[in-house]
Amino acid sequence: MSDVAALAGVSHQTVSRVLNDHDSVRPETRARVQDAIAQLGYRRNSAARALVTRRSGIIGVVTTESALYGPTSTLVALGGAARDIGYFVSVATISQFDSEAMHRALEHFMGQGVEGIVIIAPQDEASxxxxxxxxxxxxxxxxxxxxxxxxxxxxxxxxxxxxxRMATRHLIEAGHREIVHLTGPLNCFDGRARLEGWTAECTAAGLVLPEPIVGDWTAERGYAVGRDLARQGAPTAVFAANDELALGLLRAFWEAGLRVPHDVAVVGFDDISSSAYFIPPLTTVRQDFAALGRLAIRALTDALAGVDELLAPIPTTLVVRASSLEEPYPRKA
Structure with missing residues (x-):
């Protein structure tokens, strides 16, 4: 900054006022400073500016190092929403969400001088x-x-x-009375909430609840469960806690010669970009991750402004495709 001030023939304070867009600087002086900045290729030191203004323009994000669709989509959406209001995100990925790992990540962001932190890790340990x-x-x-x-x-x-509940209700309205649920990890808030929704809807319809099968969000687990169900005598419908699990189920049922949905209907959750291209195309529950990213940023800016408002959760949408309709995929030859 001293070089800019010397070249423009002004004080450090004047250069600072120009950089911070104060309206107290005369137009000809502003032009002279801006010309000096351009000649010298000056870039302001954001860390030093943060010490003075207590604003870094950075939001810290802690998330899983696994490439899971939900956290990854939320992170991308959040980054876009942050940029829209002039912030950038700094990301820390961790494999475990115990107190030691979480506190280390949070302390790292405190050292960076972030203005707020978003946690995309819906596990009990993280909370x-x-x-x-x-x-x-x-x-x-x-x-x-x-x-x-x-x-x-x-x-x-x-x-x-x-x-x-919406996914389960769709299967009930299609006439299914034996609906198995392949869950997500039950130490995950999302996995438990989807299990509770399936339980509530089946109970409201007076159905006998089969034992839920615990999954782990992966197609590999869905495939293994699908093979077991095919050997044991598959139910008429399976609600999978995410689309990856559903993909594994579809592969296992196809290998066993079961027609989806004629022999067994399958519904997923997430509406990943490839779910419309599964065989058959997958009925699923769509999450609006762009809206979730905007909501997270709004919650953060509300907190910075001292606004205590309970923000309603983002609604989901049922996307009905062939995996739950009577358009059976032919048996394997």
Whole structure:
């Protein structure tokens, strides 16, 4: 900055006013400073600016290192929403969400001088770790369910419970009375919320609840479960907690000669970009990740502004395709 001031023949304070777009600088002086900046290729030191203004323009994000569709889509959407209002995101990926790992990531962001933190890790351990950390900035948890905001913690999410009820209701209305649920991990808020939605809808319809089968979000697990179900005598319908699990089921049922949906209907959750191209195309529950990203940023900016507002979760949409309709895929030759 001193070089810019010397070349333009002004004080450091004047250069600072130009950089911060103060209207107290005369147009001819502003032009002279801007010309000096261009000649010298000056780039302002954002770290130094943050020390003075207490604004870094950075949002820290903690998320899983696994390439799961939900967290990855949420991260991309959140990054776009942050840029729209002049922020950038700094990301820390971790494999475990115990207190030690979470606190280390949060302390890293405190050292960076971030203005807020978003946690895209809907696990019990992550939530517990955040609640025991004395953050100096607002923190937003992306998870199922919405709780009242506290001084430094906000929650945003998607209607996982209602989405699961919607998927189950669709199968019930199609005439199914034996609907198995292949769950996500039950230490995950989303996995539990989808299990609870399936349970509630089946109970409301007076159906006998088969034992849920615990999954892990992967097509490999869906495939293994599908093979077991085919050997044991498949139910008439399976609600899978995500589309990857459903993909594994479809492969296993096809190998066993079961026609989907004529012999067994399959419904997933997420509406990943390839779900329309599964064989058959997958009926699923769509999550609006772009809206979720915007909501997380809104929760953060509300917290920075001192606004305590309970933000409603993002609704889901049922996308009906051939895996739950009477358009059976031919048996394997």
């Amino acid at each position: 517990a770790a955040v609640e025991t950390f004395d953050a100096e900035v607002p923190v937003v948890m992306v998870m199922s369910g919405v709780q009242a905001p506290t001084e430094s913690l906000r929650w945003v999410g998607v209607e996982q419970f209602d989405g699961a």
